[in-house]
Amino acid sequence: MLATTALGAGIVMPTSAYAQGRSYNVPAGPLAVALNRLGEAADIEIIYDADLTNGIASPGLQGSYGPAEALSRLLVGTSLTFRQSGARSYTLERAPRSAEGAVQLGPVRVEGATATMTANGTDGADLALTMTEGTKSLAGQYAQVGGKSAQRLRDIPRSVTVLTAQEIEDKDITTVTAALDQVTGVYVASYNARTPVFYSRGFLMQNLTIDGGSPMRMHDGLQSIINGVGLPNLLAYDHVEVMRGADGLYSGNGDASGTVNLVRKRPTTKRQIKFAAYAGSWDNYRAELDVGGPLNASGTLRARVVAGWQDADSYFTGAYTKDKFGYGIIEWDAGAHTTLSAGLSYDDLNTQKYERTLAWRSGSLGTPENLPILSKRDSWMPEWSYDKAQTLQYFAKASHDFSPDWNLTVNLTRSEVDSDELYGYYGIGINSDAAVPSGFFMRWMSHGYSNQTMGDANLKGKFTLFGRQHDVAVGANWSRSAANSTNPIGSIAGVTVDDYLTYYRYTKPTAAEISTWSGYGEWGSVYGEDGWVTSRYGFWGTLGMHIADPVKVIIGGRYSRNENFRGQTIGKFVPYAAVTYDVSPDWTTYASYSEIFEPMQNIVPIGQWHEDATQISFSDKPTTGRNFEGGVKGDLNGGALQAAFSVFYIEKNNVYVNDETQGQVVIPGYGTTYMQRVAKLQTSKGFDAELKGALTQSWQVSAGYTFNVTKNKEDDEGGPILLWAPKHSARVWSTYQLPDALEGLRLGAGVRVFGNSDLRKGYAVIGASADYEINRHLTLGVYLDNLANKTYRVSTSSAATYGNPRNFMVTLRGTY
Template sequence: MPHVRPRPAAHLRQAIRLAAFGLSLASVPGALLLPAQAMAQGLAAYHVPAGPLGNAITQFGVQAGVTVSFDTAQARNLNSPGLDGSYSVDEGLLRLLAGSGLQAQRQGNGGYVLVPAANGAAMELGPLNIEGSRLDATSEGTQSYAARAVTIGKGVHTLKETPQAVTVMTRKMLDDQNLNTLEQVLDKTPGITVYDSPMGGKYFYSRGFNLDGQYQYDGVPLDVGGNYVQANSFSSDMAFYDRVEILKGAAGMMKGSGSSAGGVNFVRKRGQDKARTSVTLSAGSWDNYRGQVDVGGPLNESGSVRGRAVATLQDRQYFYDNAKRQDQVLYGALDWDMTPDTTVGVGLAYEDVDASPCYHGLPRYADGSDLKLSRSTCLGASWNDLQSQRITGFADLKQRLNDDWTLNFASVYTHNNQNIEYGYAEGAVPVGASTASMGRYAGRFDYDQTDYGFDTYVDGKFRAFGLEHELIVGANASHQKTHDYFALMALSGTQNPFDPSSSFPHPSKDEFLLNPTRGGAVPTDSTTRQFGTYANLRLKLAEPLTLVLGTRVSWYRNESDSYTQRWDYWVRNRSQENGQVTPFAAVLYDLNEQWTAYASYADIFQPQSNLVNAQGQALQPKTGASYELGIKGELFDGGLNTAFNLFRTTEEHRAETDYVGTCKGSGDQYCYTDNGKVRAQGFEAEVSGSPVERLQLLAGYTYTQTKYLSTIEATDPTELTFSSSFIPRHMLKVWGDYQLGGALERWTVGAGVSSQSDNYRRQGDLRIEQAGYTLWSGRVQYRLDEHWSLALNGNNLLDKKYYATIGATGWGNYYGEPRNFMLTLRGDF
């Protein structure tokens, strides 16, 4: 019975309509006429690992978008050398079939059939026009958890060439685990800790430090998530992203101002050179329904204009009461090869969220012990409401100057408007009580934020002293403006956590303005501008030895005006940093073709001049230094990436709250010192890709030890930019997906485990703990035919009851999800 590979080349059935958008950018030095080399002479990039011939041909068919038919008996016991580079379809098949005694015969419908080579002889390769040296970081179509390359550090480099810890969540990983939100992606990323905010959203920690808005879009750094109303997370669906690149450790070279946690780069899907359509329908626990259509392909006969359109709708409820959410996502993109050396790309995304959230978490007994409430408990109001709209525009250019040099430009604009109002309960429960009277409160937020920025750089290779070197020189800038109104107020009545009611008084907007406990009638307006120039030089000192030297010079401005109604005074903060230098240095030593050892040093700074000390003086910037020593492997022709590193990060001059005096220069009326010093150190081990035939694996273990080296006695227990307690010392995250062989080749089974040691939160003399726990997940997929597959995913299969986040005695404790399932039908054409 012939085995036919899907994805026939068909004409695009639906045109993509894009609204024009304008990007207000800070001045860009020089005229930019650029972006990358267009696909010429019918070439496309392929990455097919060496291995069984049948698997190789199958993967090639997916990546090429062609039908390759063959009898499974033809390929039995035959191996292929694999394929890595840019080829035409005919050239790719020639190489994959080399030495097999088979050849690909083109059919009238554009597909191919494998037949014995003439006279049964092995096929000979003729002259080929190949661009195998040009890396392609795109993860779509590779069907792999192994990233071929990354772009988070500027330029395109393999993980082995990147002297810092980087995890890439590829498109296949996102699809296999149904990772559809930023929170879900980072929760499954090795080394990342997710912590719930009582006011909605999540905080993300890497190596003990808060990510604090260290986000990039196609390499453009923005401040999204830094001063966000909902912690570090924001409404961002993964439907229109190709992959997510997560760097762990100081990322000062990429952005300038920031923390020591790292950075996250979202790389969007692009227009496709072959016509493809994907349809996904999902249904799961707690009425969780999701549908998605993804269409792409050439829009003209030559394929010089390519398009992409994605539409997603999700409607869901939660395992806790009185909460639901609906997400709508629309995305369109165009890529146009203006010349063989110049490509321009534009994209537009719209995201809409309509939700009834449940915020603030659950309380505990006054001694910190667990109330053992039902996991479905929500102590909020029935009228809770969240409305969020985000529009994001992308524009980029890539220009190949010659065989060695390229000029790159990318820009992003994003605007988010949120309106939130909710009721919540707060208060510790007397020890041993079976009933309690918690106070009831309400919050209202009207939040408007606009971010835009650009990044441009020249990347090239040159020869000196008989060796090849690389130089990157560039600049980037970002601008953020926020208009943030919020107010919290007390409500009448009480809430009993053992018998909760969602019937709360619903205050009007005017009532929030009369006597707020926090916030008030006057919004906070803030503007942040950053600009920086950077350079990165990779010097080949000898064939196995590379020295990397980099530096960034940054300029930072922030203006913030807020009125504190409770204390009746204005806070006007003006902070700036000029010419702040952030260095980077690394050395890489190639032990052999597969293994590279490295050592690196990275710096950060973060302004704190919006805070004042007891003398009324603005605090100096926080500074940090990260050291990393490791080894990376690229095995099986790039099919498997491995990494192990030791790290140590120290931050100095950290702001800490001094509760002794009062300072009206600070919004909370407290004074601050900048004498804090902290350290995080440990090691990480990670593998991603295919260690054995038919298995895709992502596994990571992280050991993190955090410590305050210098602190005042009255350290704020709710300070969230560094955590010596929220972060588990041991953390293991593993996910594997295995395609069965033989008569069961239509079946794929997956399994995963997330395990961590205990963590805790300190509240005065109390230590509120969550014991270590382990969660198991699984997946079963059946390929119905050449186009359709059906998969069932299950999470927390043993139904472990645990707290994903430990809060205080009166609030902020969040249960993790109970056992749940999702059934997904997927069609690819």
Template sequence: MTSPAGYTGCNAISAARFGWFRLIPLNLDFSHTEGWVYLNPPQAIIDRAEVLRGAAGLLQGEGSPGGAVNLVRKRPLGTNATTVEARVGSWDRYGAQLDASRVLNEEGTLRGRALIDYEDHHSFMDYVNRRSPTVYGTLEYDVSAATRINFGASSEETRGRPSMNGLPRYATGGDLNLPRSTYLGATWNRQESSNRGLYFDAAHQLNDDWKLQFTAMHLKEEHDLKYAGVNRAVNPALMQSANIVARSIADIETSGIDANLTGKFDAFGRRHELVSGVNYTHTTNDTIYGFRTNYNIFGLNSYNPDFREPTDAEIYTGTREARQGKARQLGFYNAVRLQLTDPLKLVVGARVSWFRTDWDTVTTGAAPSTSATHSRENAKVNPYAGLIYALDPQWSAYVSYSDIFKPQSELNEAGQLLKPMVGANYEAGLKGELMDGKVNASFALFRVDQKNRAQEDFSTSPTCRSDYYCYTDTGEVRSQGLDAEVSGEVARHWNLFAGYTFNQTKYLKDVSSQGLSFNSYTPKHLFRLWSTYQLPGEWNAITLGGGVNAQSGSYRQIGAVRATNGGRAVWNALVKYQINRHWTAALNVNNVFDKRYYSSVTALVNGSYYGDPRNVMLTLRGAF
């Protein structure tokens, strides 16, 4: 099922070097591990995002090549504080938030925080809208000077009319150049989703050097969608396409725990660091998905979304797929940072994991079938190693190796799970400080090799499974390139971030595509620049900001047909005004020059999504 524009789904939060967001390893923070989750908590409750650089297999088990993002939820503050926020923007977008933190006893050992957030968003696309209230609460208690516990709970609801599947292309791969407001769904498209979470963590400081931590969480997502979307490439002679109608119901739950010991120890006359832990996750997935193709054949120049809504039974005459799945993972991990000499550190670690995944699938309709798939991995070892050499007090050079192992959930045409993805991540680089530590800089060369990576099997039907192609684990692939970043306060009140990434991918071994790019929809070049400047003197209440995200072109090859997506540079701007010590107003102008572009092009039958046209968002924020 293709994700609706502007909506979040049940996706792992990760970033890979095979995409265009690249990360640098060797920054393991042994003092803090919040736990790694697989569902998306509500964004309003997130305080910050922490990035695990490099393959994530050491702590998470499933070693994505680029890393993983750890979303740290908001916690009670040490003092009483309240913030209020109101937002209004283009396309009738409105929002409000109240966030209050309180000290609840005289000793200051009991603290609480509560948050309410509400969004009511329409879109630049016709008919599309979304309403999303979020409620969050957390309590924290210092049991003693050395022990702290924290409880939290969140709830997010989403209701609205989504745009599913995006836009089609010509059957020749060409761009239809449709208006950005084009909506090829139905007036009865609807989504009802909920996301609820329970959180607990405890930390105990054993002594000045050693700390014990425990984290537990339970997340539950429910999704109920009924929609029409486009699912046919357009013949230039007929200018016709067709709607697929679909029904999707999903209940997904994940529970997880993590316990770890971190600390410092002395050996051979030097100070070293250690982390040792165990974690376990259990996920259940219960879904029903049905679709019927060619329900509404239409002329592209006379589309009317107000057509008859089919019953569920009508939809299921095409295909109805009921799937129940369970995934369990247990792992023990250890990592040590050894100070070999004054300038040289060695980081070594390994994780031993046990995986088990079971899927039961019953398909009815035009092609009935029943299948059961099982995947097991016992005592799988994921090693990690790196060397860091301090060239001087400001600059360090490093090399690293990370192992990649990732069980995959995609199915082939026979309904079988693909083999686990395996590989290796190599990296070398420099990191340092400029201008007395006010500016950070880094440069890295990387190479990632993978085997058994899931790829769309375009020899199957475009509705092979879940309204998309089936998958195959074809050949061996490689991603390599370089990454450079500089960020910090380059002058008084002037902050700057600039980054450039070059990424090249290709098939190393493949029957028909050897030597070609296997991930052609990932741009080779990506440049990011953002700067803010607080005006001096009597104008210091004003901060100006601006930046650009630029990338080279990409394409999607489907058989002999190629769908291209040109390069782009999208500029954004910011003006912030400090009204007084409590209130600030900020105006964000996104896509300042109203660049017309596709944020993604994934297929011919659908999957082309326009990026946002020029839009503004005004935010008024008060802090007390």
């Protein structure tokens, strides 16, 4: 630091050549000290009047950033801004004030590899902190999931994983399903490729949030409102955040499994054009275009538009996917304190013969020995099956800063799905062990509409008490889900295997035949003529108290109220408590407690099935329970490498489980499902371990391991909750940037490992990648999956599907 008496200024001088990006570990403390450490570490000159920093504290800085981004993050919450005054110098200035004296926060500039993200105000700065585009890192430093503002992962007393934009690009991930398949502790299972289901810690994942807003339900009880086809297209999002364990505070439903948060791509302050062209196995072609930048000279009005197209066949014959997608967002700094944004997305998805099933056998898994096993390039699904869906989502957001420490944010989102499906499956009964077994051929047609409307508002701020700074947040959210469909069903009994394979799976039902099916022309369901309608709302609050320099205690609670299909309402208060302790500048331990409240949005059929739906008993008693978690998190290698270890124990009471002794049944207006029985207690325990980030300047790693044991204690035996889910799972991915003459080449390799389960053998899937930077605009890459061509099954309950055999994807990416 060089202080001059005449100017009364502080100048942090560079010590060597200007660096494009480095790893920093600047502890929280006086701003002047933090600026001095940053200037030395980044080799930049920071010029400011000494009076500007008097009495101001800095939150510190950990991680790898460009110099402007590092300075932006160091100044968050200080009411200071900066301008670049030279090639290697930055000048600090006090943010201007309005006529009323309020601080007018200027934009915080966050440098990426291609363009600058705008972060006007507190909410904008929060979002900018979480963005991973252009960082070229496998580790995210901040996340919104588990809160309503960006927090360092170390400060979140939960188990959280961030799948960054870099890892998404490395593996050519294009869907939410494929993204979650890379996340520690998540098990992706599916009857088919179109309707995926996700499990974490032994339980079904249901909550999906976008930009930390009100949760969108991926599944409601036994019925799926989104039904897979409504899952957002990943092309619109910067990265994926996953919190494992119950989130009773913000989600409204304290699902024991966890919450998925998608963070949207945002407009940039610099004009940029990005494109990507893909070509891969089985005639898989895809193209993407991404354009963003300011719309006026001052940069207060910004926009971004993303478009995508895909035409792909599959490794099993007769199947294909056609997809057209668009996304647009516009942001406006309505003033120094207020930012408004709005946008929409549209996805037109058309799939043919979309299921990759083996033979289906009611009440068991796999193929009976006396049935033929089809090749991996075949499927038991009828050749004429199809599913078409159009998904429209539009959203708006407003954020206002009352002061540097207080912010109000309001989110509104609506998602609409219009779908058409013609489907059929061949089933063999549990005891069909005859030499020439016969079964039944079930066919149905479905045309339906579904929508979800979500609203979320939160007020968050900081205050000083007893000489320490504390934080508080309060909020409310509301959502409404509705779905209606007509589902005519036509079944044929006594169909032999040969009859099905040689005739029925090729013979598409005619319109005249469909008109004779049961339920033809009828809309609604057993819940009512208007179909499925649910509403939920709640109010929450949290208080974070720093009772000592290294210790923070967080207490909070939420009152949730839900209205189910029959108009019945149920409400409950759910408490939350956590404590974090900074063992050192690099390590934090934590413990947290939350309660589980899962009201049944769908009434579920229990007891014995009956042909007359009016004779079937239904239940809507909620599931309750407790979630305990403790762990340790560390920032290594100057914050560029993150480590985490957590242990957990979960109890759930009054849980509905499939009664497979009756096999799958058909309930008019409800669909094909299982009757349910009630498990009085379910438990899940285990641990997660994760390491993500830079080992060296050239070597990065993303690795995670989960051990999970579940018990379904409805009987003395206490078997596992999910017979097909493994106790052990691990994912490892690593990349290395070659030096010297090959510095433009980056190589990657990894493996996904799933241990044995009660119903499925374990397997390992190996992947590899290579990316070559042709010039500063173009990069050519290739990703190879399942290099060993491993045959494995992904399964749920009584159905099983093959995973993809060996495949590749070549990608050309450009940025201008």
